[in-house]
Amino acid sequence: ETWKFATEEDKNDVQDIFAKTFAETIKEESGGDIKVRIFYYGQLGTENDIVELTAKGTLQFVSVGTGHLGSYIPEVQALSLPYVLGTDVDVVRKILTGSKTIYSQLSDRFEKANLKLLTMISEGEMAWGANKAIRTPEDFSGQKIRTFTSTIPVETYKAFGATPTPLSWGEVYGALQLKTVDGMVNPVYFIYNAKWHEVQDYLMFPGQQPYVGTVSTNSKWFNALSEEKQAMVHKAITVAEQAAHDYQLEINRENMAKIQTERPDLEVVILNDDERSRFKDLSAALHETFYNVVENAYAESEKSDARENAKGILESLIQEVKDAS
Amino acid sequence: MDMFFDFLKDIIDGELDIYVITFTLLFTMIILLFLSFPMVVPLAAGALIGLVHFSDIDTGVMIQQMVTGISPNALIAVPMFILAADIMARGHTAHNLLGLVEAFVGHLRGGLPITACISCTLFGSVSGSTQATVVSVGQIMRPKLLQAGYKDSFVMALIINASDIAFLIPPSIGLILYGTLANTSVAELFIAGIGPGIVLAILFSIYCYGYSRLQGDRITLVPQKSRTERIAAFKKALLPLGFPILIVGGIYSGAVTPTEAASFSVLYALIVECLIYRELKLKDILDAALGTGLITAVVFILVGMGQAFSWYISFEQIPQGLLAPLELEGASKEYILFIIALSFFIGCMFVDSLVVLVILTPIFVPIVAASGLDPVLVGVMITLQMAIGSATPPFGCDIFTAIAIFNKPYMDVIRGTPPFIIILAIMSALLIFVPEIALILRDLAFT
Amino acid sequence: MKKILLWLSNGSELIEKFVITFSILLIMLNSTANAIGRYAFDKSLFFSEELNQFLIVGVTFVGFAYAVRKGRNIRMTALYDTFGYTAKKTILTMISIITGAILIYLAYKSVFYVIEIKDINRLSPAMQFPVYIIYSIIPLGLGIAGLQYLITFLMNITHKEIYLSHEVIEFRSENIGV
Ligand code: NA
Ligand code: NA
Numbered sequence: 001e002t003w004k005f006a007t008e009e010d011k012n013d014v015q016d017i018f019a020k021t022f023a024e025t026i027k028e029e030s031g032g033d034i035k036v037r038i039f040y041y042g043q044l045g046t047e048n049d050i051v052e053l054t055a056k057g058t059l060q061f062v063s064v065g066t067g068h069l070g071s072y073i074p075e076v077q078a079l080s081l082p083y084v085l086g087t088d089v090d091v092v093r094k095i096l097t098g099s100k101t102i103y104s105q106l107s108d109r110f111e112k113a114n115l116k117l118l119t120m121i122s123e124g125e126m127a128w129g130a131n132k133a134i135r136t137p138e139d140f141s142g143q144k145i146r147t148f149t150s151t152i153p154v155e156t157y158k159a160f161g162a163t164p165t166p167l168s169w170g171e172v173y174g175a176l177q178l179k180t181v182d183g184m185v186n187p188v189y190f191i192y193n194a195k196w197h198e199v200q201d202y203l204m205f206p207g208q209q210p211y212v213g214t215v216s217t218n219s220k221w222f223n224a225l226s227e228e229k230q231a232m233v234h235k236a237i238t239v240a241e242q243a244a245h246d247y248q249l250e251i252n253r254e255n256m257a258k259i260q261t262e263r264p265d266l267e268v269v270i271l272n273d274d275e276r277s278r279f280k281d282l283s284a285a286l287h288e289t290f291y292n293v294v295e296n297a298y299a300e301s302e303k304s305d306a307r308e309n310a311k312g313i314l315e316s317l318i319q320e321v322k323d324a325s
Numbered sequence: 326m327d328m329f330f331d332f333l334k335d336i337i338d339g340e341l342d343i344y345v346i347t348f349t350l351l352f353t354m355i356i357l358l359f360l361s362f363p364m365v366v367p368l369a370a371g372a373l374i375g376l377v378h379f380s381d382i383d384t385g386v387m388i389q390q391m392v393t394g395i396s397p398n399a400l401i402a403v404p405m406f407i408l409a410a411d412i413m414a415r416g417h418t419a420h421n422l423l424g425l426v427e428a429f430v431g432h433l434r435g436g437l438p439i440t441a442c443i444s445c446t447l448f449g450s451v452s453g454s455t456q457a458t459v460v461s462v463g464q465i466m467r468p469k470l471l472q473a474g475y476k477d478s479f480v481m482a483l484i485i486n487a488s489d490i491a492f493l494i495p496p497s498i499g500l501i502l503y504g505t506l507a508n509t510s511v512a513e514l515f516i517a518g519i520g521p522g523i524v525l526a527i528l529f530s531i532y533c534y535g536y537s538r539l540q541g542d543r544i545t546l547v548p549q550k551s552r553t554e555r556i557a558a559f560k561k562a563l564l565p566l567g568f569p570i571l572i573v574g575g576i577y578s579g580a581v582t583p584t585e586a587a588s589f590s591v592l593y594a595l596i597v598e599c600l601i602y603r604e605l606k607l608k609d610i611l612d613a614a615l616g617t618g619l620i621t622a623v624v625f626i627l628v629g630m631g632q633a634f635s636w637y638i639s640f641e642q643i644p645q646g647l648l649a650p651l652e653l654e655g656a657s658k659e660y661i662l663f664i665i666a667l668s669f670f671i672g673c674m675f676v677d678s679l680v681v682l683v684i685l686t687p688i689f690v691p692i693v694a695a696s697g698l699d700p701v702l703v704g705v706m707i708t709l710q711m712a713i714g715s716a717t718p719p720f721g722c723d724i725f726t727a728i729a730i731f732n733k734p735y736m737d738v739i740r741g742t743p744p745f746i747i748i749l750a751i752m753s754a755l756l757i758f759v760p761e762i763a764l765i766l767r768d769l770a771f772t
Numbered sequence: 773m774k775k776i777l778l779w780l781s782n783g784s785e786l787i788e789k790f791v792i793t794f795s796i797l798l799i800m801l802n803s804t805a806n807a808i809g810r811y812a813f814d815k816s817l818f819f820s821e822e823l824n825q826f827l828i829v830g831v832t833f834v835g836f837a838y839a840v841r842k843g844r845n846i847r848m849t850a851l852y853d854t855f856g857y858t859a860k861k862t863i864l865t866m867i868s869i870i871t872g873a874i875l876i877y878l879a880y881k882s883v884f885y886v887i888e889i890k891d892i893n894r895l896s897p898a899m900q901f902p903v904y905i906i907y908s909i910i911p912l913g914l915g916i917a918g919l920q921y922l923i924t925f926l927m928n929i930t931h932k933e934i935y936l937s938h939e940v941i942e943f944r945s946e947n948i949g950v
Binding site: 358359360361362363364365366369370373384385387388389391392395396398400401404405408580581582584585587588589591592610611614615617618619621622623625626629734735736 | 789792793795796797799800803804806807811821824825828829831832833834835836838839842844845847848849851852853854863866867870871874878881882884885888907910
């Protein structure tokens with residue numbers, strides 16, 4: 001039999017390495033009986049499309065960032081809030097693979113969309129790109145920052161003092177080059193692959209959050225699998241998570257080195273604790289935004305429960321991060 | 326013979342072999358195409374047969390993918406450029422641009438068709454679509470050319486092919502879309518389109534001159550314009566000429582994205598035609614918007630259905646399978662560029678060029694990246710093929726546009742195209758072996 | 773009965789025209805406003821792209837129905853043009869029933885797609901707006917287009933003329949410029 005696994009990223013990006021390792025492991029474990037066919041960025045449509053196709057059962061596995069999943073499972077955007085997960089590699093990994101909050105409270109919400117959450121992966125710290133050093137919210141003033149257009153990132157950069165600007169992916173390079181926008185936000189390996197380092201003079205590391213990818217399967221389909229096959233999937237997920245983790249660290253390091261060789265004049269700014277704490281304080285206001293976003297997704301009668309639930313998820317998540325640090 | 330029956334049996338059984346699938350889908354689609362089904366039907370049939378007969382996938386995915394196909398933000402440029410061009414064609418802009426060119430070269434041997442070529446180049450700098458160019462330049466130039474004694478087959482072929490120039494000169498819908506799909510700077514693509522656009526205009530003009538010589542005394546020459554007439558024509562063309570400056574300036578100063586520039590071109594056209602020339606009334610604008618929406622829908626339903634079809638062939642990984650024997654990995658750059666050009670040329674002969682772009686670009690992007698080919702050069706080449714395809718039988722949107730506005734049967738419209746297609750093939754070869762035609766301006770501007 | 777159908781048809785045409793014209797002009801205003809806002813006032817309309825996408829969905833599916841009504845779909849008529857009356861009549865009759873059936877089928881499938889989107893509660897990222905409301909226009913557009921073809925089929929089997937659409941007879945089709 002053939003299982004289908006779609007990711008939102010290109011060949012040799014972190015999610016693709018995850019999918020490849022998953023496919024190899026499944027092939028080995030099943031003695032070659034089960035093949036996993038991988039689809040990468042755009043082959044089967046948009047991020048929304050592959051999530052819907054997995055929820056429907058046309059595809060069996062899907063990996064997308066928390067931002068895109070938020071259109072279906074608004075609670076997952078707790079992980080998109082700045083300064084919730086932080087950027088300590090070990091803490092982030094511990095939470096993303098083993099958090100009680102994520103794998104009991106949050107994964108319940110996945111079932112509603114007929115999805116089953118298998119694991120989450122960090123793809124590295126989100127760095128800010130710009131043409132000036134940004135250390136304070138005042139530095140952000142008047143800066144047009146290209147973000148994903150969903151509410152949480154838009155409100156995040158508004159809160160930080162910038163002008164969040166929507167722009168489709170293909171237009172970003174040209175827009176940065178011609179200064180239609182001033183900056184963008186992405187993990188380092190991604191910035192290098194998109195060549196955006198060619199058109200930015202500064203890279204900032206604010207310790208804000210990692211880019212989080214989520215791996216899910218079709219819930220109904222998974223539950224109907226034999227126990228043996230379910231165990232096989234879980235094993236392959238564990239192996240793939242390890243591979244993606246190693247790869248993420250390596251490719252981010254490697255691409256950072258390449259950026260510095262190709263652009264020796266590009267300045268890297270690592271915000272210190274004082275500077276970070278100002279942004280962290282500003283981001284507290286976004287928790288309210290998150291509750292509103294979740295509430296908005298529910299019918300009138302469920303709104304207050306949904307809000308409480310979202311609050312519970314976020315608060316225990318923050319507690320878990322604190323305990324792990 | 327046995328092999329043939331095995332093949333038929335495979336088809337009937339719905340056996341999964343990419344060659345069987347490809348053959349069945351292509352065969353069905355070509356039959357439906359030649360039976361003159363609305364273009365959306367062959368694409369829908371291809372997707373339906375694949376999904377239901379060969380794969381057993383819920384056909385609901387077609388609806389989802391139709392929406393995905395029409396969702397890229399860059400597509401907004403299509404209706405906006407069409408609307409801008411329509412407004413300009415209804416008003417004075419196109420007339421004034423043509424008047425300028427005619428005042429300077431109209432009197433030469435072959436002067437009128439050369440005027441058409443140069444006008445397409447100029448009009449191209451205010452319009453992003455070949456169709457709009459066919460309409461505006463065609464409607465003004467065709468009566469003059471016929472009156473001067475040129476054959477209608479030559480005139481119509483000239484107009485639908487010269488519109489290709491407008492597609493290469495920025496702004497261009499093809500370049501914007503390619504840039505978006507291939508994640509390549511549209512600003513660089515725009516600059517790179519200028520060189521090939523001008524070379525093409527020169528090649529066409531040479532042909533026009535030769536054709537006019539051969540026809541000899543059948544063609545009456547237009548008297549040379551006086552200096553005062555020329556100055557008057559220039560003054561009249563000033564406002565329309567300000568247009569490309571504004572658009573290109575807006576993009577290169579970073580004020581607007583190329584997609585937004587399309588909307589600004591509508592705004593500019595409205596200001597010039599309604600406030601300054603005071604030629605157009607509210608009713609004209611509403612009519613133009615309705616006409617634009619109609620064309621947009623007719624094309625976009627194909628883009629959407631094309632995406633549904635392309636989803637299916639991606640799902641079965643058919644393009645990768647078909648391209649594998651061509652051994653593109655590790656091949657020479659010229660060979661890869663040739664294969665890309667050929668694929669787009671053949672694709673655009675049958676399917677709307679925007680649909681071909683959406684289907685084929687993602688397949689070639691990784692190959693281009695691995696080969697070290699300049700993605701900007703590839704974009705210009707692809708856009709040239711799309712432009713050629715728009716005028717190449719059997720299927721070409723410019724041919725249909727010409728049929729619609731000149732009210733002529735299909736065969737009459739395409740009769741004169743072969744010489745032009747030969748010139749366009751030469752242009753494609755030039756681009757492969759002398760890529761500097763496209764890249765030199767880009768390198769000057771961006772390094 | 774015929775009167776009611778005619779009345780419905782005219783009413784539907786009026787709405788189609790309005791949706792198309794209004795959407796195209798709104799796309800223009802929306803895009804220019806976003807650029808001006810960003811460039812001159814440092815304020816982007818964060819919902820601008822999403823609104824354009826919604827409008828394009830409207831233009832495409834409603835415009836498609838309108839194009840079918842006007843007999844304006846793109847066809848490759850090289851071979852068709854060489855045929856005589858009987859062949860043309862047969863082909864167009866066949867085209868209208870097959871195309872109508874496919875479009876009605878797609879309209880039917882799109883109803884389920886819209887319901888799926890509603891059940892899964894998909895919200896647009898920027899405006900947090902339920903997407904299914906916008907997408908409801910898809911079954912409408914495809915359905916009206918399909919019906920147009922089915923009526924054309926009926927006209928073709930009950931009349932002598934060759935109908936391209938139920939209001940456009942071959943050779944008498946009006947030409948709308950680009
Ligand atoms: Na152009
Ligand atoms: Na053309």
